[in-house]
Amino acid sequence: MAQSNNSIKKILTVAFALCIVCSVIVSTAAVGLRSKQQFNQELDRKTNILNVANLYEPGMDVNDTFASAVTPRVVDMRTGEYSEEHDPATWDGFEARRDPAASRTLSGEKDPAGLTRVENFATVYLVGDPEDPEQIILPIRGQGLWGLMRGFLAVEGDGNTIVGITYYEHAETPGLGAEVNNPRWQAQWDGKEIYGEAESLEPAIHLTKGGASGENEIDALSGATLTSNGVTNMLQFWLSPEGFGDYLAKFRAGVSQEAAQDADVELEAEGA
Numbered sequence: 329m330a331q332s333n334n335s336i337k338k339i340l341t342v343a344f345a346l347c348i349v350c351s352v353i354v355s356t357a358a359v360g361l362r363s364k365q366q367f368n369q370e371l372d373r374k375t376n377i378l379n380v381a382n383l384y385e386p387g388m389d390v391n392d393t394f395a396s397a398v399t400p401r402v403v404d405m406r407t408g409e410y411s412e413e414h415d416p417a418t419w420d421g422f423e424a425r426r427d428p429a430a431s432r433t434l435s436g437e438k439d440p441a442g443l444t445r446v447e448n449f450a451t452v453y454l455v456g457d458p459e460d461p462e463q464i465i466l467p468i469r470g471q472g473l474w475g476l477m478r479g480f481l482a483v484e485g486d487g488n489t490i491v492g493i494t495y496y497e498h499a500e501t502p503g504l505g506a507e508v509n510n511p512r513w514q515a516q517w518d519g520k521e522i523y524g525e526a527e528s529l530e531p532a533i534h535l536t537k538g539g540a541s542g543e544n545e546i547d548a549l550s551g552a553t554l555t556s557n558g559v560t561n562m563l564q565f566w567l568s569p570e571g572f573g574d575y576l577a578k579f580r581a582g583v584s585q586e587a588a589q590d591a592d593v594e595l596e597a598e599g600a
Contacts, residue, residue, distance in 0.1 A: 372496065374398075380482045380494040381455050381463050398465075399458040402449050408574030414449055421447035421467070422478075438570055440561040441470030452572070453480075461485045464579070466572050470562025473554040475499040477508070477562070483522065487579030490520045490533070505555030516546055522567050522576070529577060531567035534560045 374394040378384040383397055400416035403409070424430040424447040431445045456462035462485050469478040479495035493514060500506045507513055521543045524532035532544040535556040540547045548556040565571050 376480055376494055376496045377453050377465050380480045380492045381465060382482075382492060383455070397455055399454045399461075400451050401454060401458065403452050403572070403575050405446070405448055405450055405571065405575075408572075408576075408578060411449055416451050419449065419451055421450040422469075424449065434570070439565070441558075441565040442561070443470065443565070446570075450572075452575070455482075456485075463491055464576070466566060468562050468566045470558055470565065472498055472500050472558040473505050473552070474501070477555075477558060479508075481563070481566070483576065485579060487576040487582075488522050490517050490522060493517050500555050501552065505549060505552040507549050507552065508555065508559065513547070513549065516540070520544065520546060522563075523580070526580070529569050529573050531564055531573070533563055533567065 371390055374390050375384060377398060378390065378394060381398075383393065384390075402411045402414045402416045402419050404411045404413075425443075425445045430449070431447045433445055434443055450467060452467070453465035454461040454463070455465065464483045464485065464487070466481045466483065467478070468481050469476060471477070475498070477495055477498040477500070479493060479497075481493050482491035483489065484491055495508045498506070498508065500508065520533060522531050522533045523529075524544055534545065535548040536545045537548045537553075537556075549559075567573055567576065
């Protein structure tokens with residue numbers, strides 16, 4: 329005897345078959361679009377790097393400009409030295425943080441950005457001559473109010489003067505914490521200094537309420553105290569010896585040595 333179309337068995341059979349068909353369609357689409365998604369993610373990364381370096385122009389060929397102006401290098405975060413262990417074109421430090429063999433645990437005062445784990449190797453981006461770069465683009469991340477914030481910080485070749493900052497991923501509140509992407513707020517970073525003293529390894533740059541006035545101060549985001557604290561905390565980490573502090577110190581030392589050599593030349597010229 330034929331079963332009713334409203335029987336439990338037929339309803340479950342149809343529902344199960346529909347789930348299988350939908351799963352196949354979704355899986356096929358995901359696999360088919362994966363390469364395009366990866367291409368778009370890579371293009372977005374390059375666009376953000378060019379943007380924070382003030383090199384991006386609407387309509388430009390991002391891939392060509394990036395290839396001609398930017399050189400990626402992998403830095404060993406533990407020594408501040410370049411490493412040939414990983415290919416900078418493919419190395420993903422953010423994913424590497426999940427691997428205990430390729431990362432280290434952070435806790436307490438050593439983790440102001442709330443990262444828990446951080447990779448041992450990270451990719452930086454050098455603008456201009458890689459042996460004497462005009463700018464150094466550093467990847468930064470840390471906890472905001474609602475979740476992880478990821479972005480880039482551009483620093484001049486002196487290893488101390490900031491060019492700009494940008495965030496490409498965050499979940500901050502629109503109109504408040506999300507103002508980290510407001511061009512007017514980002515504009516005030518240009519020319520600010522990371523370190524308060526020439527030999528210091530601890531960053532002095534921070535966000536402050538009530539109007540920034542010093543070389544190491546940035547206006548805090550209005551009504552977004554926790555996001556502002558998050559920005560300060562991530563800079564305190566990534567620009568310290570736990571992050572890129574030792575790496576940047578080499579550029580600062582190089583600038584100091586060059587300045588000293590120039591001074592010696594001037595003294596010799598005056599003596600002659």
